[in-house]
Each structure stands twice: as structure tokens, then as C-alpha cells.
Amino acid sequence: MAALARWCVTHRLLAVLLWLLALGGASAAAGVMGTSYSNDYEVPGTESGRATQLLGAAFPGLGGDSNTIVWHTERGSVRDTGVELRTGEMLGRVAKLPGVSSVVSPYAAEGAEQISADGRTAYARITFDRQADDIPHSQARALVSTATSVEGAQKGLEVELGGSAVALTEAASAHTAEIVGVAVAAVVLFLVFGSFAAGLLPIATALVSVGTAYAGIVLLGHVMTVADFAPMLGLLIGLGVGIDYALFIVVRHRKGLQRGLTVPEAAANAVATTGRAVLFAGATVCIALLGMLILRLGFLNGVAIAASLTVVLTVAASVTLLPALLSCIGTRALSRRQRARLAAHGPQPERPTGFAVRWSLFVERRPKLLGAVATVVMLVLALPTFALHLGTSDQGNNPATATTRKAYDRLAEGFGPGVNGPLTLVAHLDSAADRLALDQLPDALRTTEGVASVGPLVLNGSGNTALLTVVPESSPQSRHTSDLVDRLRDDVLPAAATGTSLAVYVGGVTASYDDFADIIVGKLPLFVGVVIALGSLLLLLAFRSVGIPLKAALMNVAAVASSFGVVVAIFQWGWGSELLGLGSAGPIEPFLPVIMVSVLFGLSMDYQVFLVSRMYEEWLETGDNARAVRVGLSETGRVINSAAVIMISVFLAFVLSGDRVIAMFGIALATAVALDAFVLRTLLVPALMHLLGGANWWLPRAVDRWLPRISIEAPDSHENEAPDSPEGAKIPVPREDEHTPSAR
Template identity: 85%
Template sequence: MLIGLGVGIDYALFIVTRHRRGLKRGLSVTEAATNAVATTGRAVVFAGATVCIALLGMLILRLSFLNGVAIAASLTVILTVAASVTLLPALLSLIGMRALSRRERRRLAEHGPEPELPTGFAARWSAFVERHPKVLGAVALVVMAVLALPTFSLHLGTSDQGNDPKTATTRKAYDLLADGFGPGVNGPLTLVTKVDGADEKLALDNLDATLRTTEGVASVTPVTFGSGGDTAYLTVVPESSPQSKQTSDLVDRLREEVLPRAEAGTSLDTQVGGMTAGYDDFADIIVAKLPVFVGVVIGLGCLLLLLAFRSIGIPLKAAAMNVAAVASAFGVVTAMFQWGWGSELLGLGSAGPIEPFLPVIMVSVLFGLSMDYQVFLVSRMYEEWLETGDNRRAVRVGLAETSRVINSAAVIMISVFLAFVLSGDRVIAMFGIALAAAVALDAFVLRTLLVPALMHLLGGANWWLPRWLGKRLPRISIEPPECRAAHERLAAATDAEVADVLAEEERQRDVRDIPG
């Protein structure tokens, strides 16, 4: 539901905005809808493909319970893209000129078609970024770095009833047990082993005594044997709560130090189970597979952007921006839920560890959503670059024309995601806040500040592609046919001939040509 609402709002808003712009330019309803699908609709298809790549990347982890999440979410995105490029233009044709407000229709009838030039705050901000790219880029980097700092203290583990709101009956029962019998009683550890003969039973008795003197152990139950006498288990109650780092350290101590010494010279092979041990093992598996997962998602996403924009710099910047957005979103989640900054005020319970499966799903979704804005912003810049060959103008016009729409879509998405915090469920609230934080940072810091600042600093290098690579890449273009023709003329010219090729293109200058 989160993903469907998020991408659905984005895709529809961008296509409708392009359609309305066509109507204001004097195009017929059919022509405006066709042009919107041929331009922004292409960006929607590419953006949806990147989201699906990020989501289906979860299949690499080979964790069966995530396969359903990956496939269901990908189907949601595919159907949303399909509706955006088929049902949406059909509905736009149905409502006709009513896609414009009454005042806009009246102005169109009285004054005729007028080009919609970027004005207001969006145009002023775009010019401001063009004048001060170094300072603004540095400010954006500092903001993202500061927000990402809590990520380094991320602790994956189990949240339990101790993290429920204080008014919940489960939390009251948890606190009563902890007060009366110690916090460890809410999450005891279970030690199980196979037993062969009397020597092993004697060793188990000695193990019982050793465990009672182990640091971090509050109590140990007597050894219990199975009906056949070949299996035995005992319960260890830690001194600390199930979700605490001390309990995780106790699990490691038992496995690496206490049990190997106690089992020396016997055939015992004691396994440590229980809530904390299970979640720690699961977290270790996730962490071990996460680099491969992130690498595959980033690699495939960059490959798709390379095919779309035929540039080396654009995919690399997109990957760096996506990593920054994910790291900062994790920092916000860590500060709020692990450190407890405001979680009680929101009715989400006390501080605790982050669920082990959360990073995987969050990385998938956040990479997908972050790539959306990159595609929409850069595709408009790319159109302008192919038309003019002027990087400063391309970045300025692209930011001025898309920033308002990107910010509007971001505000709507943030509102949708934050609404899920009202569910009162800690895990769902984590998703909602992480996605809201990532979208806010992505839209208001990265795409409207850091990305254009970097593109101004890099100049024409943004669009550089080695000639040998350009010949081997298939032509899967994100731009409309007329821009593609201009691109082919531009690519056919040598660097010395580019100015002459552009000079032959007779185009009327407007206010967008004025630097700054």
C-alpha cells in the first residue's frame, strides 16, 4: 500500500503537469495527452523499471518470506505504470479542457496560447543555485552527513512488548514481570543438545554449575531430559532484557567461550536458541548478504540510467545520491526508534533495536523512490541539453520547470507515509517515518540542491560518454523522437563542429536563455 500510493501519486502528477503545459501552449486535448505520454510517460516507464529492479533485488537474498514482498510490490509498481500511460491519458482525454482551471481556460480563450515559462520561487531558486553551486553543494553535503551519523550505531535486534506504548496491556505485563523477576525473564535463552551416555549427562551437570557463575546470567533451570533420554535442554535467564546489547553479548559469550570449554572431551554439541539468539542469527545473515544485495541493485539501476541518458556521470551521481538518501533515512530511524528521540511522544513506545528485516525492505523501497526523482529531474535537463548543448541552461531550465512539481509530489508522499505512523504499530511506523524522511531529503536537499549544484560544477562532463561505449550501447532513449533526432545530429558532430550545428538550429530565445 505504501509503495502503490507513493509511486502512483508521483507518476500521475508528472504526467498531468506535462499535459496541462501542453494545453496552455495551445495543443488540442489529444495532442497534449499524446505529448505528455511521449515525454513524461517515457520517464515514468524508466522510473518504474528502476523501482522494480530495486524491489526484485530482494530475491537475491534467498529469504523466502521476502519473496512475496518483492513480487507483490513489483506487481503494484508495474500496474501503476501501466495505468499511468494508458488509463490516465484516457481520463485526461475524457475531461478535456477541464484539466485546466476555469481561470486558466478563460485566459487561454482571451489571450491565446502562451508558453509556460518558469517563474516565481522555482525560477529564482534555480538561478540562485546556478550562481552559488559550491556553497550550496557543501551545505547539502553537511546536512546529509550529519543526519547519516546515527546510522553507524545501528543495532539490529528484536523489539518486544517492552517497546509497546506504556498504556498497552502487553507493556504493563512486560514491566510487571521485569520488576518482579528481572528483565531477562521476558526473553530466556534455551540451550539444547543431544546426549549419549552417562559421561555426557555428567558434563551437563557441570555445565549447569558453570552457567550459574557466568557473567550476565541471572538464573539457570535444572537440566531436563527428553522421554528417550537422548536429548536435554535447560533454560538460561539473562540479567538484561531480550533486546539489550548485553543479552546479545551473553549469547556470543556462551557460544564462543563457555560452551566450548564445557564440551571439551565430550560429544556434546549444545545449541543456543531463544528470542534474542534467533534474531541475532537472522541479523547476521542479513548483514552478510546486504553488500551483495545493495551492489546488485545499484549496478542494475546505474545500467538502466546509462542506457536512458547515455552518460557516465548521471548514473554515478544517481548511485551516490541514493546511498546518501538511504543512509540519512536510516540515521533518522536510528535516532528516533533506537535512541528514543520522540518515539514516546508519538505513542510508538520506548527505544529499542531496529528489526533485522527492515533494512532490506527499506533499501529496496528507498532506492526505488529516490531514483524516481532523479529520472524526472534529469530527463527534463536532458531534453534541454539535446536541444541546446548548453549545460548551464539545461540544468537551470530543468530545475526551474520540475522542482515545483517534484516538491509538490514529495509533500503529498510525505503526508501519505506519515499517516501510517498513526497505526500505532512500531514496525509500520518505522517504514512510514523512514520513507517520509527519505522522500523529504531526496526532494528538498538532494534533487533541488545537491544534484543541480554538482551538475553546474561538472559542466559538459555530465553528459560525457566514451565514443567506443556509445557505439556499443543500444538506443533505448528516454527522450521523445524530436529530441532524439537532435541528439543524433549532436552526436554526429565533432567537438569543434557542435557550435556550428547548434547555430543552424533556428530557435526563438525567451527568458529562459538569460543566465541567472
């Protein structure tokens, strides 16, 4: 690490140029290739997956994305001549738009059921020739503008649109979230450092690395399945950890300058010491993220690799680009006051003072009380997690101002909530007996609890596959709809096929999400166990203690559970979701727990590493557990809290993205980091370590001999001396607690 840092400092212009070339080259390639994302939740082998495959093979014309144009009038009826004439003309123009394969009008025979009973609401089904992920935004925008043009021509007519392609037009075009997050981080960094140059470097480092990673994720989408939210998730994680990693290195660099090291020496020393901790922390995040690969779900594989790519590049930039930039700004990494003090009084150690010291002493005096308070806080916040409901959050959860939300509400009012998510039954026929059983199936379905209506049977050209649409009484995200899916699969369809070879599969969005959620829930215990085991193993190797990894695993579980409790309260229960512009209450996306466990375990491990590594260093030096905990907390608490404020600000800014999934990630990560930094690492962890005493560092001798030895943070030969003392002698740097009477 030291040799790498010295090379980057010596060849600083070349190091900066190489990173800029990487950013420019990746961005140019991404711009030429374009995006190719896919939100394919289908899992091979599930019933919904078989239904989709059978439907695509037998009805190729129905394989494209389906959208709706909904119009409503408060006066008269949608059957009025003027309304029918103008909307009919509009639908004719829509049918001629590029990419549109079919239009089913409510005024045609096949669309007769698309007019509400009160005659005030009607809708048309628009089918594209491809899935939403492959539809150009220009085609989606053309659909919206063509459909809404009729509003001005017909007074009192409201036109709204729904569907996945239409939702593409509602995505935030400006990177408001990133701008706000970076701006808040810049303010916090300036307040921490008192130097504009020093505060700018972590942001510059993070932006270059995250920008390169963003372009890399775009390119990655052309070789594997990558979800459309993966780039934003990468930005969210990359900006948070990238700024934090750079912050820790800059803090160590500034300490070196204050001890009298030259700029190149201080930069190389910071990377050789804190850079190793950054490398270790980044590795833990990547291991947690790549743990998703054991689930063997293509949808999550792309997310895991995309997020890991971002973390790898942020770590690489922190230990290569950052030291080059530090050497460029020289002593301006220090504030003016610090530079003046250094010039007037020479090198002086920076001792922890103020609130950090007082807090560490306060925790030492009252570990039982403070530990109990922290435990109660975490338990209370985790309680809503027990009510977690995984499912599809449909367009009824969009903000109230969105056209997709208005279309959803109009359809629900006019036709019932189930029309927004009909179930697709696909049947394979082998004999006349199968056809006879299939002809009787619609009557059986109409008498099934939870079914609002059943569409006509549609056979393909060869007559061996049939399609049947079932509209539930409840909305797509409702538990009742999921119960209906189970009822059809377990009872109704097997009974209808008795004595025949008829095979009927239940598909559709709700069924696909239910199958995906079942797969996730079934594999979640294995996934969580693997992530905990790998993280604990790394800590065991680093700190050579049984207690440290066990406490870390417990703290990580607590952070995940509490953050999920907050997510459930806001998004599932709807506490303030509309006020925050996040739409109405609804279920939690089925993939969220896996991704959040990966990210949260990785981020939680970061603070554990930075806090405990300083305690471990003091423990090895003195063998005094109380002193080790006190010194470690006092010397790292302020930096950890500053880093947490930055990360929380970045994460919360992504609530402004306008994307419900990204907002879930932002709130969950911000909550977890806040609890981790201000409740767990600076309160509960030190309290427990004071209570356990020397047992914190216990490791059986046999295990100690067997384990390989690694070091998170290399010894700093300059840490405890001021090299430029008047006599040229090495002056010991006293610890803060040696000057605090109450600490003795």
C-alpha cells in the first residue's frame, strides 16, 4: 500500500489523467451503446414462469408491454357522440405510432367490457411490440402526448395513462438527488475540515469513481440481466461509501501534516495505514453484496455485480486518485488556523478533546444504563418488521400527482381494483377431454371466492393452447389477490382438470411477484447465514477474538431489523409516505430484503472496523480493556459521526429521485447508518465492551495458532512521535486520557 501511494504521489498528474481517461472512456462507450436494463422477475421452474413461456410461444402477438389509456367525464357519458368521435380519432393516431402493435377500443366488440357501468369511465388497451425495458422513451412520450391531446378538444374530459411504458416518462430527468446529496456532503466536509480544498477532495474522488462505475453498469447491462434501478443503487452506495472512505484517509493525512510530516510522507502514510482499513471495509461490503450470487437468481446477480463494481472503484480511487490529489493541494489540506499554528509553534499532536472525550468517559461510567436504553430503542424500531408483507407495489402506490396513479384510481373506481392486475391463466390442451374440461372452467371460476369477472376463452391458431383472463375483486398488491392465486392453484384448477391431462398455469404480474417472493423467502435464511459467517470470519482474522465477531453479527442484525421496521412503517403502513411524495401505502418489494441485507451488513461492518481497529491497537499496546475502549471511542467517534452525517445526507437525498424502490433503499440505508453510528457503535458496542472486560479479546490458543495473521491497519511509525522536535529527539504523543484526571 505504501509503495502504491508513493507512486501515485510521485506521478500525481499521470494518476489523475488515468482516472479521467477511465471516466471519459467508459462514459463515451456507454453513450454509444445505450442502456439495456431488464426487470425480469421470472424464475425458471415456477408456475408463473411456465405460464409466460407458454403464452409467448403460443401467442407471440401478446408478448409486448400492455398499457392503458383511461378517460373519464363528470358530465354525460363516454358513449356521447362527441366523446366517442374524438377519442376514436385519438386511438386511430395511437395505432399508427411506432412500436404500437395493437389497440383495443372500448367502442369495439372485443372491448365492450371496457366501459364502466355508470358510463363515465372507459379505457383502451395499448400493446407495444416489445417489453417496457426495450421501448425507447421517445415512443412512450409519443403515446402520452397523443393520448392527452384529446383533453383540449373535448371540454370536461380527463385523460390519464397507465402501464410500464408510460411510467418511463415519469422518471426524474434531472439528477436532483445526487446534486442535493453531494451539496450537503460538501457543507459537512467543510465544517469538519475548515478547509475548502480538503472538503472538496473526498467529493471529487467519489464523483470520478462513481461516474466511472455508472458507465460500467450501463455497459454491464448488455452482457447480463441488470435491473433498471441498479445504476441508481450504485450511485447511492458509491457516493456514500466513496465520500466516507476518502474522509477517513484525509483525516489521517491531516494528522500527519500536523505532526510535521511532509505532504508526500503524510499522503503515503495515510494510505499505508487508514488505506488498509478502507481496503478491508470495501472487501466486506463486496463480500456481502456478492453473497446474493448464492441465490442463483439472474435478476439479483446483475444488481450484486453492479453494486460491487461501484464499491471496488470507490476503494481504488480512495487509495490511488486521492493521494495524488492530496499531493496537489499541499498543506491546504489544513485549515488556515492550523497552518498558522503549525508555522508558529511547529509540529504538535492532535489530541482528542471536547465532547468526544466526555462522551467516552460517560459511557464508561454508565455502561449498563446506556446499554439498556440503546437496546430498547433498537427493539422498538424493529417491532414493525414482524408485519413485513412482501409483494408487488403497483402504480396505485405512485405519487397522487402521477398520471399512472390517476389512471389506476380511475380504473379502480369504475371497474373495481382487480382490473389493474388481472390474472392470466394459460392452458395446454392434449385431447378432446382437455377441451371439454376447459370449456367448463370459466363457470367454475366465476363462482370462486375473490373472482370479480372472467374473460372469454381465447385459443391459439393450432388449438393446443388457451388463454383466459381472470379479474380479482382485490387490487394486485392485496393479500386477498395472493390468496386467490393460491386458491386457484391448490383447489380450483386441479379440481377442474381431474381425470384429464389438462394443465392450467396461473401467470400475470401478481403471480410472478408471489413466486419470486416465495423463492426469496425460502433462500433468505441460507443467504443471511452465509453473509454473517463470512463477515464474522473476516473480523475473527483481523481482531483475533471470538467476542468481536459475535457482537458485530448481533449489531448488524439489529441495524437491519430496525431499519426494516422504519421502512415498513413508512412504505407499508403509510406513515408519512404521501407527505414525503412517496405515494400511498403498499407492500415491500420482494427483492428488497436480500439487497438491503447485503448492503446494510457491508456498511455496518465499515464502522465496526474503523472503531474496533483503534481499540484493538490500544489493547495490544496496554492490555487494558477499559483504556482501549475509552481511547478508541474518543479518537474515532467524531470521525465516525461526521462520516455518518455525510452518508445519511446522501442516502436521504435519494428520496427525491421520484422512484419508490430507490426511496426505500435511501430511507433504509439512512436509518441503518444513523442507528449504527449514533446508537450501536458509539453507545451499545462500547457499553457491552466495558461490561465484558478482557473477555472481548479472548481466543482459544489452538485457534490462535491455526489462524493466519492479517493486519487491517499497518503500524504507523510516525503516530507517536513528532519528527521535527527542536532537539531532533522523538517526543512521545500523550494519550488524551493521560491528561484527564477522571480517566485515571
